[in-house]
Amino acid sequence: MIPRPPTARIWRELKSAWAITKKDARIYYLRPGIIMFGVLFPLFLFLSFAIGRNLSADVLVPGLMAISVFFAASSIGPMAVPTERKTKTYERMVTAPVSPLSILFGEIAGGAIFGAIIATIPLVIGIAIYGTRIANPVGLIGALILISFAFSAMGIMFAAIPTDNPGDVMMILNFIRLPLLFVSGIFIPVSAMGVYGVVALASPLTYAKDIIQYALTGAGYYGPFIDTLGMVLFSGIFLWIGVYLHERNRRAG
Amino acid sequence: MKAISVDNLTRDYGTFRAVDHISFDVEPGEFFGFLGPNGAGKTTTIRMLTGLSEPTEGTALIMGYDIARDTYHAKEHFGVVPEVSNIYEDLSAWNNLMFAGELYGLSYTKRTARAREILDIFDLAEFRDKKVHGFSKGMRRKLTLGMALIHEPDILFLDEPTSGLDVESSLLLKEILSRMNREGTTIFLTTHTLEEANTLCNRIAIIVKGRIAAVDAPENLKKTIQTTQSVEVSLDSMTPRVTEDLAAIKTVTSSRHEGNKLRLFTPYPGDVATAVFAYAGEHHLKILSINTVGPSLEDAFLSIVQKQRNHRTGEMP
Numbered sequence: 001m002i003p004r005p006p007t008a009r010i011w012r013e014l015k016s017a018w019a020i021t022k023k024d025a026r027i028y029y030l031r032p033g034i035i036m037f038g039v040l041f042p043l044f045l046f047l048s049f050a051i052g053r054n055l056s057a058d059v060l061v062p063g064l065m066a067i068s069v070f071f072a073a074s075s076i077g078p079m080a081v082p083t084e085r086k087t088k089t090y091e092r093m094v095t096a097p098v099s100p101l102s103i104l105f106g107e108i109a110g111g112a113i114f115g116a117i118i119a120t121i122p123l124v125i126g127i128a129i130y131g132t133r134i135a136n137p138v139g140l141i142g143a144l145i146l147i148s149f150a151f152s153a154m155g156i157m158f159a160a161i162p163t164d165n166p167g168d169v170m171m172i173l174n175f176i177r178l179p180l181l182f183v184s185g186i187f188i189p190v191s192a193m194g195v196y197g198v199v200a201l202a203s204p205l206t207y208a209k210d211i212i213q214y215a216l217t218g219a220g221y222y223g224p225f226i227d228t229l230g231m232v233l234f235s236g237i238f239l240w241i242g243v244y245l246h247e248r249n250r251r252a253g
Numbered sequence: 254m255k256a257i258s259v260d261n262l263t264r265d266y267g268t269f270r271a272v273d274h275i276s277f278d279v280e281p282g283e284f285f286g287f288l289g290p291n292g293a294g295k296t297t298t299i300r301m302l303t304g305l306s307e308p309t310e311g312t313a314l315i316m317g318y319d320i321a322r323d324t325y326h327a328k329e330h331f332g333v334v335p336e337v338s339n340i341y342e343d344l345s346a347w348n349n350l351m352f353a354g355e356l357y358g359l360s361y362t363k364r365t366a367r368a369r370e371i372l373d374i375f376d377l378a379e380f381r382d383k384k385v386h387g388f389s390k391g392m393r394r395k396l397t398l399g400m401a402l403i404h405e406p407d408i409l410f411l412d413e414p415t416s417g418l419d420v421e422s423s424l425l426l427k428e429i430l431s432r433m434n435r436e437g438t439t440i441f442l443t444t445h446t447l448e449e450a451n452t453l454c455n456r457i458a459i460i461v462k463g464r465i466a467a468v469d470a471p472e473n474l475k476k477t478i479q480t481t482q483s484v485e486v487s488l489d490s491m492t493p494r495v496t497e498d499l500a501a502i503k504t505v506t507s508s509r510h511e512g513n514k515l516r517l518f519t520p521y522p523g524d525v526a527t528a529v530f531a532y533a534g535e536h537h538l539k540i541l542s543i544n545t546v547g548p549s550l551e552d553a554f555l556s557i558v559q560k561q562r563n564h565r566t567g568e569m570p
Contacts, residue, residue, distance in 0.1 A: 027344065
């Protein structure tokens, strides 16, 4: 057999990962569990806090966008992976000549694209109703790609919990997502949190909300450099732990 | 080069040893059966051979590639049909095949051509755009097999492929497998159906309690228990008394009911047949059928499994 150049292998891995992404989009985007936990739940949660507080559009739109990406992107993996463990379709991918990293990249991209699509809904509403302007459109696109990737990787990391019931993963995920939501400066600005503001640094959602705010208004609390660094760091951590746990599950058989 | 070469493959789950230093080879183009009672280690072995889990010890080479170290190249050479039809219920038959083709890196032209061919072979062409959740069990099985064949693999791993299928679907599937094997595909089959193994396989390995008890052609396995011959008899009245009398014929070592027939095991089938005729005449019974039967694969399997179990029980402290 003639050995293939490494670029051919990488290209093939990318195509396989893209096939997994397309499959996730076809199967999971419109699942009731995804619409409920990934879209409606965060929307109503946000509205219950925002209505009656006279928040400006500069605060409302970035907050709602950040929450939308956070919940939507992190829901696809925890729905897809346990479901596919149950139907044994996950094994189909594992027995194919596709690296574990490519499988996870495919799944992550599936969540990331969904998160980015959902995030455009509050943006469009903001533009149409509140006249929201985008100070840095390129920065916003870059931020949305980075944020949705990070949160989708977070979902994939939780999807490594060895169960074939998506509800089990969603329950644990919400146990983590909700506290993160409250410390991320979305409902109470970090500047108003006093010494407790330091807790916000431990939440990826803090940087997500801040960078979106920066891209929309031109002003953020931490600034784009720290926000980007924070998101890259969290993406790396989620991805590394996710790959490690999924691979450990496979080895355990 | 062997299609599959297994050397000292071992798998532990904690303190439990599911597969214990098994070794065997499968030649290219061979139809190889892997049999064993429940919990013997069949599924654990097939999971290690297909990269779904890693061996604790030992190696498995697929077309010369180590499945644990050179996983990518090893996986290019095989397709897998697990016991459960692992297809996407929310996708159409066509989209399932397209997805499988993309996973194996087939170009658009190649995968669409293969998908059309597979849908025709498996008689699924008219259902190509239908979602799978409306498919019968037989159709799902055929689609699962089709997805495993999309990249024209050298080796096909099949775990209980006909389990739960009706007779017609089962026959069709076996016919397709035989044809593929004749065309050169190496087939590794695990099954509980000994008749299936007997008719399809060139060689059979029997695994008991994680160890290989025998590897040979079905006919050779039967020869290992050549002493187990029998007379199969059916009378117009098979009352418990008649059964008891027949089982008591001199030289009958044991007996077993098989439907409306009684099978009398003996080293001297001729003598027993004569005694059955005499008994029937004496008691005015009509003989519906009488045959002398050599050992079946089932007999060989049971004998080997029992011997291995006794052997291993003897090892226990």
